[in-house]
Amino acid sequence: MANVLYVKVNPQVDEASFSTRLAQVFLDEYQTANPNDTVTTLDVYKETIPLIDGDVLQAWGKAGAGQELTAVEAEKVARMNELVDQFLQADKVVFSAPMWNLSYPPLMKAYIDNILIAGKTFKYTENGPVGLAGDKKVVVLEARGGIYTEGPGAELEFTQRYLRTVMGFIGIQDFQLVVSEGMAATPAEAENIFAKAAEEAKTVAKTF
Numbered sequence: 001m002a003n004v005l006y007v008k009v010n011p012q013v014d015e016a017s018f019s020t021r022l023a024q025v026f027l028d029e030y031q032t033a034n035p036n037d038t039v040t041t042l043d044v045y046k047e048t049i050p051l052i053d054g055d056v057l058q059a060w061g062k063a064g065a066g067q068e069l070t071a072v073e074a075e076k077v078a079r080m081n082e083l084v085d086q087f088l089q090a091d092k093v094v095f096s097a098p099m100w101n102l103s104y105p106p107l108m109k110a111y112i113d114n115i116l117i118a119g120k121t122f123k124y125t126e127n128g129p130v131g132l133a134g135d136k137k138v139v140v141l142e143a144r145g146g147i148y149t150e151g152p153g154a155e156l157e158f159t160q161r162y163l164r165t166v167m168g169f170i171g172i173q174d175f176q177l178v179v180s181e182g183m184a185a186t187p188a189e190a191e192n193i194f195a196k197a198a199e200e201a202k203t204v205a206k207t208f
């Protein structure tokens, strides 16, 4: 019985979001193939995702020096610990997100800042950083208005390349992408493009 964490990174209403719809197709197929697995949803636009701000930096400094944290500092650090522990407890992680301005929405970065924690998901060694979370599988279901898997846009693809690199940094090599792209470039084809991506999502879900 696997523990699946679904990290949803999109404030758009579900029906109007290609990436959320893609994730729904993926998760439906996954649950059919794995009825006993548990899927927990983390909607980063609805739940508290602390930013690394002054409180957090203060708290980290104080913790190193054995000093007492303020209530606000303690609360933020506790939530960060909760998020990294939730990530570590997952056997499989499913992300869904749009491309926004050649990147992911800012709460994707905020979430990543919560799970890239030295001593938890990676450690420093004499030979450089080593990932500690390598036992997981990750898939990202992504939507992009333009085309970035080929052609002139390929050089501007920083989204899955970023997430793949970050996951590799914490030891995760089993990383897959299912993308629906070009819907804004050819709106008349949008639903056909999505339907093809949805078929791919189903195929990946069966063996994820």
Ligand SMILES: Cc1cc2nc3c(=O)[nH]c(=O)nc-3n(C[C@H](O)[C@H](O)[C@H](O)COP(=O)(O)O)c2cc1C
Pocket (backbone or CB within 6 Å): 010, 012, 016, 017, 018, 019, 020, 097, 098, 099, 100, 101, 102, 103, 143, 144, 145, 146, 147, 183, 184
């Ligand atoms: C704020 C914003 C920025 C966007 N930036 C890009 C972009 O840089 N490149 C692109 O191809 N599409 C861009 N788009 C289009 C979205 O990637 C596209 O609409 C996609 O379907 C959004 O995902 P969703 O349908 O899951 O919400 C942007 C859309 C928004 C709302």
